Amino acid sequence: MYNFSLENPVFVAYAIAASLMILKIMGQGWMTVYRMMKISAGYVSPEDLRAGPINKDPRPDQLEINDYVDRSRRMHRNDLENIPAFLVAGLLLVAVGPSLLLAEILFYGFVIVRLLHAIAYATKQSHEVRATFYTIGSAIVVYMAIHVIFVALSRSFD
Amino acid sequence: MYNFSLENPVFVAYAIAASLMILKIMGQGWMTVYRMMKISAGYVSPEDLRAGPINKDPRPDQLEINDYVDRSRRMHRNDLENIPAFLVAGLLLVAVGPSLLLAEILFYGFVIVRLLHAIAYATKQSHEVRATFYTIGSAIVVYMAIHVIFVALSRSFD
């Protein structure tokens, strides 16, 4: 059976969820750019202090860590710690042929909790709120990886 | 030939190795959480200083960098610098149809050296030990990428 095809509804669900998560990663970069330019602070490279269209009025303190900008970078780091692993785990799950219902719950569940995690982080909710969404997303990826290992091992011992 | 299938033993080896590495990435996040909660330090966001179930007794110095916790974050960063590239390089290697023996050596070799790297990092072994495992893992990914380019180029000039 050929799983990685738009004929397979599990792959369609994966393609949509994965693309949304890719947009989330890329969008986080733009949130950092937006925040950096809005307050003209939170730059990271010495050459960013040169005057130019991006930085019209350079000040030395623009290289200091600024929570408004760094928060977006921390959100980005959290994305990178979770989303690439999800993207590959999801593709592997498609390959081992799960039920459509299970796949949709895992794929769209991950998308939803990561968006909620981002909202909680951006709006400075308490650690417990952020941790709850992080935990659910992480559990989904861990489940997918274990599911794939079990199916793959059962095939390799056939 | 359809390579990304459990009928293909090279893909089965990839699925197992990739899933183990996905569990490694996710587990590293949990090591950070465990260390942060165990010593109640190494937090990164100002709102983490609010009292709550995770942080029962807030202190301002909880936002300072703490090597016990930061070590796990550095291990995580090192994972992110190596494992996602491995995951995609491995999938591409499956696509170009290598021998099963070569694929198993590369896939399981990478898993083993990354686990050894993690142990060396967590137990503060000398830089040389960590560097050795890093180098082998990196060389495996570089080899896979070059192997794929060679096969793909030879096909595109057919």
Added chain:
Amino acid sequence: MYNFSLENPVFVAYAIAASLMILKIMGQGWMTVYRMMKISAGYVSPEDLRAGPINKDPRPDQLEINDYVDRSRRMHRNDLENIPAFLVAGLLLVAVGPSLLLAEILFYGFVIVRLLHAIAYATKQSHEVRATFYTIGSAIVVYMAIHVIFVALSRSFD
């Protein structure tokens, strides 16, 4: 149709571009190693101050942030914020069957702007130069993800 095969020229283009970007990620790690050893500074772990073949003459200030080394780490982080998302978005684009010309422009265009971004970053060009290449690369990934969502949604409503 089976897309992930060397019989498919779109997949061949993807395999070459993806492998080049994997080599870029891995090479960035080696640029950090090279810079760290060249100036014997920019180390990140306390145990790296032990004398040994890598660090023959330890000094406490070797753990301080050093722009020459940290620049390579920032380039690496920028890669991780962009390249893994590209790698999966590209694979999904292959799956939805774009025209070969469009795929080649997107894949090789991304490779070229990321290499230009690296050169601009390493040689300390003004923020505007770096930002231009970043923006084009980011726009390519965003376009690919949206393209995939549109095709996938149109299939799921068929």
